[in-house]
Amino acid sequence: MNAEEIRQSLEGRGLRCTPQRYAVMAFLMESNRHPTAAEIFEGVNHMDPRSSRATTYNNLRDLVQAGLVREVAVEGRAARFDAKGMRHHHFICDRCGNVEDIEWYNVPRPASKSIGKRVLRECEVIFRGLCTKCAPRHATR
Amino acid sequence: MNAEEIRQSLEGRGLRCTPQRYAVMAFLMESNRHPTAAEIFEGVNHMDPRSSRATTYNNLRDLVQAGLVREVAVEGRAARFDAKGMRHHHFICDRCGNVEDIEWYNVPRPASKSIGKRVLRECEVIFRGLCTKCAPRHATR
DNA sequence: ATATCAGATTAGATTCATTCTAAATTATTC
């Protein structure tokens, strides 16, 4: 939303606020679609036609490293990205593959004997099933 | 384990039990490592050197469709596979990327207002952090 | 201001995973 806010979050992490980097961040924050790198490249150049494919990939890598963006774990081919705003879980549609946000709620940890000596940082849930668009179609088949 | 069991699970799903298909299934059932297609191809040909890359991919596709194998959702480049034995969750190491099984336990569903009209089929948890090997190293840095 | 330097960007080549193609092989049905 706020341009100055984006600028500060970048510089707070030691990343220069270049037009290309800013554009990737802004695009991701406006989107709730979990776009692929190709879609981000396309979207960014639609707004301000000045970013190469390599730069888009470089910036996505840097933003993920800085913890401002996350790569969503899905089975498909191309990686999908998500600006780390509010914490949330994900829903993936069996039929159309759409990735949607699900409001965050706390997941109970596994029994400590299943964790063993591992150090747990986070628990993310992936829900699967049929999205709002696909659910009705399925009922009629 | 049981050769006849594998044969039956294949034929029960309408898949012929060919040597190549059998080998993929057997390899996955013995492994707890979530191998990539390339690793499966390599492993299968080590046991019985008679399967092409294309066939390995074809069979993985068929086995996933038949519901006997699942593709694990991870961020990496290559897809990772898992014979669907007992239900379980997954742990992914931040440092080495290893994917490990976590004993199954029931995850509470999200509030029905967050689900909306979606049809929920399953809830899979992905835990992240440091695996048993990587955890000590991290402590000393 | 000018030189120096690190960080970023770029086009294009390269790598790597996966899918496709079309022909050959194998099993099943008639």
Added chain:
DNA sequence: GAATAATTTAGAATGAATCTAATCTGATAT
């Protein structure tokens, strides 16, 4: 045992991501 369907195969093609090496930008030092 001919006809049919499913499967396998090598190699080509595609697509995503990374790498390379040259250039550009903007900050800092002189």
